[in-house]
Structure formats: C-alpha cells, structure tokens
Amino acid sequence: xxxxAKSTGSNLIDENDLLNSINCDFTIGLAGNPNVxxxxxxxxxxxxxxxxxxxxxxxxxNAVGEYKCHDKTFLLVDIPGTYSLMSNSEEEEIAxxxxxxxNSDVTVVVLDxxxxxxxxxxxxxxxxxxxxxxxxxxxxxxAKKKGxxxxxxxxSKLLGVPVVGITARKPKTLKHLTNxxxxxxxxxxxxxxxxxxxxxxxxxxxxxDNNSEIVSKILKEAEEICSKVCTYDKQDxxxxxxxxDKILTSKIFGIPIxxxxxxxxxxxxxxxxxxxxxxxxxxxxxxxxxxxxxxxxIHAPSFVTxxxxxxxxxxxxxxxxxxxxxxxxxxxxxxxxxxxxxxxxIAFNLDNCFKKCCASGKQALTMCMGFGCNAAGVVGCRxxxxxxxxxxxxxxxxxxxxxxxxxxxxTIATIFIGGLGIGFGASILSTLxxxxxxxxxxxxTFIISKILxxxxxxxxxxxxxxxxxxxxxxxxxxxIIRSIFxxxxxxxxRAISVAAPTGLVxxxxxxxxxxxxxxxxxxxxxxxxxxxxxxxDGYILTxxxxxxxxxxxxxxxxxxxxxxxxxxxxxxxxxxxxxxLVQNGWTILTAIxxxxxxxxxxxxxxxxxxxxxxTGSKKWTLLAFALPxxxxxxxxxxxxxxxxxxx
Amino acid sequence: MKNSIPLSDLEINKKAKVIDLRCxxxxxxxxxxxxxxxxxxxxxIFKSPFGTPTAYEIRKTVIAxxxxxxxxxxxxxx
Numbered sequence: 123x124x125x126x127a128k129s130t131g132s133n134l135i136d137e138n139d140l141l142n143s144i145n146c147d148f149t150i151g152l153a154g155n156p157n158v159x160x161x162x163x164x165x166x167x168x169x170x171x172x173x174x175x176x177x178x179x180x181x182x183x184n185a186v187g188e189y190k191c192h193d194k195t196f197l198l199v200d201i202p203g204t205y206s207l208m209s210n211s212e213e214e215e216i217a218x219x220x221x222x223x224x225n226s227d228v229t230v231v232v233l234d235x236x237x238x239x240x241x242x243x244x245x246x247x248x249x250x251x252x253x254x255x256x257x258x259x260x261x262x263x264x265a266k267k268k269g270x271x272x273x274x275x276x277x278s279k280l281l282g283v284p285v286v287g288i289t290a291r292k293p294k295t296l297k298h299l300t301n302x303x304x305x306x307x308x309x310x311x312x313x314x315x316x317x318x319x320x321x322x323x324x325x326x327x328x329x330x331d332n333n334s335e336i337v338s339k340i341l342k343e344a345e346e347i348c349s350k351v352c353t354y355d356k357q358d359x360x361x362x363x364x365x366x367d368k369i370l371t372s373k374i375f376g377i378p379i380x381x382x383x384x385x386x387x388x389x390x391x392x393x394x395x396x397x398x399x400x401x402x403x404x405x406x407x408x409x410x411x412x413x414x415x416x417x418x419x420i421h422a423p424s425f426v427t428x429x430x431x432x433x434x435x436x437x438x439x440x441x442x443x444x445x446x447x448x449x450x451x452x453x454x455x456x457x458x459x460x461x462x463x464x465x466x467x468i469a470f471n472l473d474n475c476f477k478k479c480c481a482s483g484k485q486a487l488t489m490c491m492g493f494g495c496n497a498a499g500v501v502g503c504r505x506x507x508x509x510x511x512x513x514x515x516x517x518x519x520x521x522x523x524x525x526x527x528x529x530x531x532x533t534i535a536t537i538f539i540g541g542l543g544i545g546f547g548a549s550i551l552s553t554l555x556x557x558x559x560x561x562x563x564x565x566x567t568f569i570i571s572k573i574l575x576x577x578x579x580x581x582x583x584x585x586x587x588x589x590x591x592x593x594x595x596x597x598x599x600x601x602i603i604r605s606i607f608x609x610x611x612x613x614x615x616r617a618i619s620v621a622a623p624t625g626l627v628x629x630x631x632x633x634x635x636x637x638x639x640x641x642x643x644x645x646x647x648x649x650x651x652x653x654x655x656x657x658x659d660g661y662i663l664t665x666x667x668x669x670x671x672x673x674x675x676x677x678x679x680x681x682x683x684x685x686x687x688x689x690x691x692x693x694x695x696x697x698x699x700x701x702x703l704v705q706n707g708w709t710i711l712t713a714i715x716x717x718x719x720x721x722x723x724x725x726x727x728x729x730x731x732x733x734x735x736x737t738g739s740k741k742w743t744l745l746a747f748a749l750p751x752x753x754x755x756x757x758x759x760x761x762x763x764x765x766x767x768x769x
Numbered sequence: 770m771k772n773s774i775p776l777s778d779l780e781i782n783k784k785a786k787v788i789d790l791r792c793x794x795x796x797x798x799x800x801x802x803x804x805x806x807x808x809x810x811x812x813x814i815f816k817s818p819f820g821t822p823t824a825y826e827i828r829k830t831v832i833a834x835x836x837x838x839x840x841x842x843x844x845x846x847x
Binding site: 364 | 803826
C-alpha cells in the first residue's frame with residue numbers, strides 16, 4: 123500500500139537530491155532482485171522506515187539514508203529491485219544508471235537464499251560492471267525453515283567476493299554486513315570477482331538485443347555455483363506454499379476467498395471502529411465544554427470563541443474521531459495481507475480481466491496501493507513496463523477509494539444502510555455496502571481501462587510476467603507499530619493540517635453574510651440546481667469541492683455547513699451525525715449518491731500533482747480529473763432518475 | 770525424444786525443457802531476465818481462476834506467464 127510519511131503527500135512531489143548534499147565517507151549501493159528484502163536491509167541499517175511488504179516492485183525510486191560504523195559514515199542508496207540490467211523498464215533503467223554511474227564505492231547485492239540460482243544472474247551482471255561487490259544472502263531464516271543450507275566459505279571462494287549471510291528482519295545479523303562493508307571500503311578486503319566476464323561496461327552494451335548467449339552462459343555458471351554451495355534437506359520444500367496457492371487461486375474458491383478477505387477487513391473495521399469513535403467523541407465534547415468555559419472566563423468576544431472553538435476545534439475533533447479508529451484498524455489488517463504475500467496472488471487472479479481490458483496485470487497491484495493512498499498508487503504505476511498500460515493504470519487509480527475516503531463511506535453506510543438492520547446484522551449490512559461500493563470501483567476501473575485502450579490509448583496488451591513470491595510470516599507486533607505510527611498518524615496529520623484552516627474558513631463563510639444570508643449559503647445555492655440533478659444538495663457538492671486538498675475533510679465540512687451558526691451540538695456517536703443529516707433532508711437516495719460520488723469524483727490535490735509529475739503532461743492530468751468526475755456525475759444523475767421514476 | 774510443443778500446451782505438473790524462444794525485443798528480454806533460456810527446466814504448477822495466466826516453477830521461483838506469451842516458448846517434455 124506504500125503509505126508512509128516518506129512515500130505520500132508532498133514528499134512525493136519534491137524529489138530531493140540528497141546524493142550531493144550529504145557528506146559521507148563512503149557511498150554504498152544496495153541492489154538485488156525485486157522482493158528479496160532490500161528495503162528491510164536498508165531500514166535495518168539506517169533506522170529509516172522505507173515501505174516494505176511481500177510483493178515485487180515496492181521501491182520505485184532510489185531511497186537514500188545514512189548510517190555509522192566505527193569511525194566512518196556511510197551513505198546507503200536503496201536501488202529499485204531488478205531482475206537484470208539488460209531490460210528497459212523504468213525501475214531497471216534507474217538501477218542500471220545508478221550502478222553504471224560509478225557513484226558508489228561498494229555495491230551490495232542482496233540475494234534471496236531460497237532462490238539463489240535466479241538471483242545470481244543479476245549478481246554476475248553487476249560483477250561485470252564493478253569489482254567492489256559484496257554479496258549479501260538474505261532470508262536465511264526462510265531458507266533454514268525450508269531445509270536449504272548454504273556453504274558461505276565455498277560461495278565466497280567461487281565468486282571471489284565477500285559473501286555475508288543475514289536475516290534482515292533480525293537487526294543483530296546485520297552486524298556482519300556492516301563490518302564487511304567497512305572492511306571493503308577501507309581496503310582491508312579487496313573483492314576480485316572470478317565469475318564469467320562478458321565485456322559489457324557501458325549503458326548501451328546492456329541495451330543490446332542479442333543477449334541470449336551471454337545470459338545463457340551466466341545462468342549456466344549460476345547453476346553450477348548453486349549446485350556446489352546449496353544442499354537441500356528435502357526436494358519438495360515449497361510444498362506448503364503450493365498447497366496454499368492451489369486454494370487461493372483455485373477456480374472455485376480463488377475469487378470468493380478474495381472477496382471474503384476484503385469483507386472481513388471491512389467488517390472488523392466497521393465493528394471495531396464504533397466504540398473508540400464514540401469514546402473519542404465524548405472526550406472531545408467534554409474538552410469543548412471546558413473550552414467554552416475558558417473563553418468565557420477570559421471574556422473573549424463571541425466571534426473569537428466561534429471562530430476557534432466552533433470553527434477550528436470542532437472540525438478537528440470530527441476529523442480525529444471519525445478518521446482515526448477506522449484507520450488504526452484498517453491499516454494493520456491490510457499490511458498483514460501485504461506482508462503475507464497475498465497481493466501478487468490478487469494480481470494473478472485478476473490478470474485475465476485486466477488482459478481483456480488490454481491492460482497490465484500489475485495494475486491490480488497499483489490498484490491495491492490505491493486503497494491506501496491514490497498518490498502512492500500513481501507512483502507505484504512505475505512498475506508497469508509499457509507506457510500505454512502505465513498511463514491506463516495512472517488514469518484509473520482514483521477509481522478505488524483511498525483511506526481518506528473510507529471513513530466517509532463507512533460512516534454513511536453505517537448510518538443509512540446499517541441502520542436498517544439490528545445488532546449483528548447492522549455491521550454485516552454496512553460491510554456489504556462498503557464492499558459493493560469497492561466492487562463498483564473495481565468494475566469501473568475495468569470499464570474505463572477498456573474504453574481508454576479502445577480510444578485514446580489504443581494498443582494490444584504487452585507481455586506480462588509476474589513473480590509470485592513465497593509466503594512469509596508477517597511480524598504482527600511490527601505491523602501494528604509501523605502501520606499506526608507511520609501510516610495512520612501520518613494520514614491523520616495531513617488531514618488535521620488541512621482541516622484546521624478549512625474549519626476556520628468554513629465558520630467564517632457560514633457566519634459572514636449579506637442580508638442575513640451567509641456566504642456559504644450563497645455558494646451552496648449557486649450549486650443547488652446542479653446538485654439537485656445529482657440527487658443531493660448544494661452543501662454536499664460544496665463540501666466535495668472544498669475537500670480537494672484532502673478527501674478526509676468532506677464530512678466535517680458538511681457537518682459544519684449544516685450546523686452553521688448553531689454549532690452548539692456535541693456529537694457523541696455516529697448516529698447523531700445521522701440525525702443531523704436527516705434533519706437536513708437526507709434520504710436513502712442522498713446517502714447512496716454521496717457514496718457513489720465519494721468513490722467517483724476528482725482525485726485530491728496531492729494525487730493530481732503526482733499524476734502531473736509522473737505523466738509530465740497537463741492533458742493527462744486533466745483527463746485524470748475529468749474521468750472519475752464525469753462517471754460520478756452521470757451515475758448519480760442516473761440513480762436519481764431511477765429513484766424518481768420508482769417513487 | 771518427444772516432439773516439441775508450446776509451453777502453453779504443457780499440462781500442469783509436467784516437467785519440460787526449453788528448446789527455443791520464438792520472440793524478440795522486450796518480450797525475449799523479459800524471459801531472459803527471469804532466467805528462461807535454452808535448456809532451462811520448468812514446470813507449470815497452477816492456473817489462475819480465469820484460466821490464464823499460469824504459474825510456472827522456474828529455477829526455484831514461481832513466475833506467472835500469460836498464455837499468449839507462453840505460446841512463444843517452445844518446450845519438450847522430459
């Protein structure tokens with residue numbers, strides 16, 4: 123899902139060129155196949171929190187960090203995972219450019235202990251460019267579980283470079299790696315690769331069309347080396363993974379299991395978020411009471427009290443109490459599936475649908491990232507090799523709801539649809555509703571992808587290959603800490619920083635007016651006729667438009683607009699929000715249309731800026747803005763028409 | 770020796786050896802990246818719910834390949 127303070131928000135937009143600005147003694151490049159745990163090694167060494175997860179292609183640009191070992195400082199560059207240096211997808215070009223540039227003093231090639239043979243292909247290619255290579259065999263714990271033993275001394279002797287065995291998620295094992303890096307940098311150890319040399323030194327050599335001979339020779343050598351250094355306790359060590367795969371991708375159960383997982387995640391989120399939400403609301407209401415007393419005590423003019431307490435504080439309180447609990451539950455659950463290695467299986471299951479839309483199966487991965495944050499999803503589209511398919515994935519990313527939109531969907535589904543059921547049935551009904559909205563989003567993704575590839579982005583599907591990595595046991599404790607601190611609190615912070623000034627402005631708009639009609643009413647009245655056609659009112663449309671900086675604040679803006687000057691309502695639970703909405707004329711149709719429009723409307727400002735940056739074109743950015751908006755408007759008008767015909 | 774067939778026609782769990790890659794450019798490069806060259810041994814292990822792609826075991830890794838791409842890999846059963 124790729125959502126951390128580093129990988130989303132404005133950080134995506136400023137590409138900071140740290141490479142030149144930091145004065146370190148040595149520069150270390152971290153290369154390797156996708157999904158071998160490079161980012162985990164990187165985090166372990168630098169103490170940073172690059173996004174990790176069990177699927178190929180998470181790291182899409184060079185990440186940079188620093189660490190100290192003995193008396194020297196080292197600059198560590200996390201290069202995107204690549205299978206070889208001979209291809210030309212975006213991430214492989216980044217990797218090749220970096221390794222060929224000679225910027226690093228030492229290149230550490232991270233290999234997966236469970237598939238050394240294929241991994242060695244890249245290692246041997248890199249050893250042709252530079253002599254200063256350290257081989258780092260990661261995931262030793264996985265290998266041990268599968269009964270794979272590696273003779274490191276022999277391995278090092280055969281390659282002619284230092285070989286270190288580690289388990290990156292156990293930081294203690296990294297000590298050996300840092301010491302080896304130190305020794306090579308300070309000249310105590312000089313690597314001298316003994317592997318096959320094929321005289322490719324420059325960028326263009328690698329971009330040659332006739333590489334089969336060279337690759338054949340490299341692979342043959344890799345086979346020979348592996349047969350010497352690896353011993354296996356049992357030949358069918360992948361049997362358990364295969365059994366799980368057969369169930370998760372089976373013809374009968376594959377798709378239902380996928381929906382079930384998604385359903386369980388949402389049900390737990392809806393059911394679990396209710397109580398903490400109420401608790402937070404009560405807490406904030408109590409604080410609000412004290413704030414009023416305080417402002418009274420200092421004899422603050424009512425204008426100031428209104429602006430700060432009713433405007434800013436209340437908007438903030440809503441954002442926190444509505445947003446935080448669902449996020450604190452949703453993020454860890456989703457990360458669990460991600461770390462387990464389930465996302466590539468989703469891509470595998472859905473590939474044929476994407477193929478029929480002439481799109482890439484990897485779009486399923488970027489779509490899943492979109493559930494976290496659409497901006498991160500758009501950046502993630504770099505893993506798609508064909509430019510045409512990448513554009514389709516970027517343009518359709520906002521068709522799945524991001525985390526900023528989930529709480530709104532969940533709240534409305536809980537109030538208006540869940541309210542129809544009783545007890546246990548209520549949360550099931552809400553879950554099914556949210557699931558239905560998401561399925562609509564996925565369905566729209568397919569339709570729009572298909573339309574795009576038949577019109578402006580004409581073309582045939584390109585070749586598609588995807589690695590299905592072994593399942594890995596997620597580290598539950600780490601998931602909870604990381605997803606709450608790195609993701610939930612970060613997203614919340616972003617929402618708060620937008621919500622506070624917006625709260626002020628909305629309160630002002632609601633309280634400053636001409637002829638007793640507030641500015642907000644003027645704006646809402648302006649949109650009213652159009653909004654009516656879509657089955658909701660001018661305030662709702664205004665809230666969506668004002669919510670462009672961050673989708674999270676749509677509901678707080680809306681509540682603020684409805685409550686206007688008489689903001690003296692303290693909200694103690696979700697159902698009270700429902701009361702306010704119903705008092706302002708909401709019907710089941712309004713609820714359905716707001717949910718549709720939440721799913722299908724212009725992406726947030728961050729996403730739009732990211733699209734502009736990734737596509738480098740105003741035209742595509744405009745299309746990315748217009749596509750979901752037009753779909754949403756048309757669909758809302760359609761449901762309104764149907765509703766009015768029936769009732 | 771058995772006759773060569775396209776990889777897409779190989780039955781699940783049957784081992785085969787690559788004879789030829791009948792493609793070029795990007796597509797061929799992708800196969801090379803993943804370690805698929807002449808003489809590479811691979812086994813189809815399971816299919817997607819919609820029939821394509823198929824997952825193959827190649828050099829102790831699992832790689833999904835779409836049917837129309839697998840057609841271009843000529844293999845012989847072993």
